[in-house]
Amino acid sequence: MTLAASAQADIVHARTDARATSRDAVIDTMRGVAILMVIGIHSLPQPLDLAWTKAIDAALRPCVPIFLFASGYLTARAGRVPLFKRLKAAVIPYTIAFIAAYLYMALHNPAMDHRVTTTLARFALAYVFVYYYVFVYVGCTVVLWLIYAAAGTDRQNTEQRMTILLALAIGFGLVAGSYLDPLLFHLGFAESFVDEARMRDIPFWFSFMAVGALTATFAGVAARSMRAIVVGAMLFAYLLYLSVRLSGIGDAAVYDSTAFFLYAALFSLALLVLQPSAAWLASLGSGSYFIYLWHIFVVMLLRDHAGLRQFGPAVSFAITFGLTALVSIAALGAVRQFSSARVARWLGA
Secondary structure, three states: OOOOHHHHHHHOOHHHHHHHOOOOHHHHHHHHHHHHHHHHHHHOOOOOOOHHHHHHHHHHOOHHHHHHHHHHHHHHHHOOOOHHHHHHHHHHHHHHHHHHHHHHHHHHOOOOOOOHHHHHHHHHHOOOOOOHHHHHHHHHHHHHHHHHHHHOOOHHHHHHHHHHHHHHHHHHHHHHHHHHHHHHHHOOOOHHHHHHHHHOOHHHHHHHHHHHHHHOOOOHHHHHHOHHHHHHHHHHHHHHHHHHHHHOOOOOOOOOOHHHHHHHHHHHHHHHHHOOOOHHHHHHHHOHHHHHHHHHHHHHHHHHHHOHHHHOHHHHHHHHHHHHHHHHHHHHHHHHHHOOHHHHHHOOO
């Protein structure tokens, strides 16, 4: 995918430039990489029947863990969780995007259930498009806030307590990922319900935030000296995760399997130790929430109206990815250029 992103700096509003001076360019670059991975996943032809589509999907799956890892990393460096500020920044843009997504769904489905209880359930469970990760982030943020509260404010012991609590959270998350679906199947729940529960497995997803927070305690020099080992381990973990998904051996789930945790955690760590810093990617990363919320409209429009399937899965994927990325980047730039700071915040830009 080629991106005309060099022009992005020319269209970013002056207030964004001022704000960027206080941001971490490496973390924003990581987020920029992650949001392009998100677009890649949603651009793949569904269902994933071909080996190459599964291979690409597997390679791109660490996108959400990168965001959680980065959040945990920055939180540990700051030493606090501004809970209300983060919840406000997540829920307001989501609410606006939810309304737009709801209208899109209603226009394409005349038989859609519009009862108040159903609509509220859709909002609370994010049953529109792919917005369920909004509440995954919210849940993980609340858990991190609780862990900081449990660790206390005694400077002498807080770091030790945090390390223990975060390590326990990772262990608990892996256990939850391993046994949630067998438990739900044992209780008689349908496979569709189990899949929905696994997508929202907060203990598992929080493990990535915990890994990020723990990583923040490592010395930068030591991390950089481990680049080759970390990257090599990440590549091996990807092959392991892909093999599990292709062969169906053991837990071949897309989301909360142990193989996925190993690959996604190492991918996030590898990105950090490689210290990527690209201005255009950082610009995308700083507006990644906007792109996450709104790119899916482009994907859905192309799927519903463009008839790209006739060109084959590879061409369909390439066109969908390219157009979605370009339109999303242009929309982000337009919002930053022409809207007020408050409107930009409300839209997640």
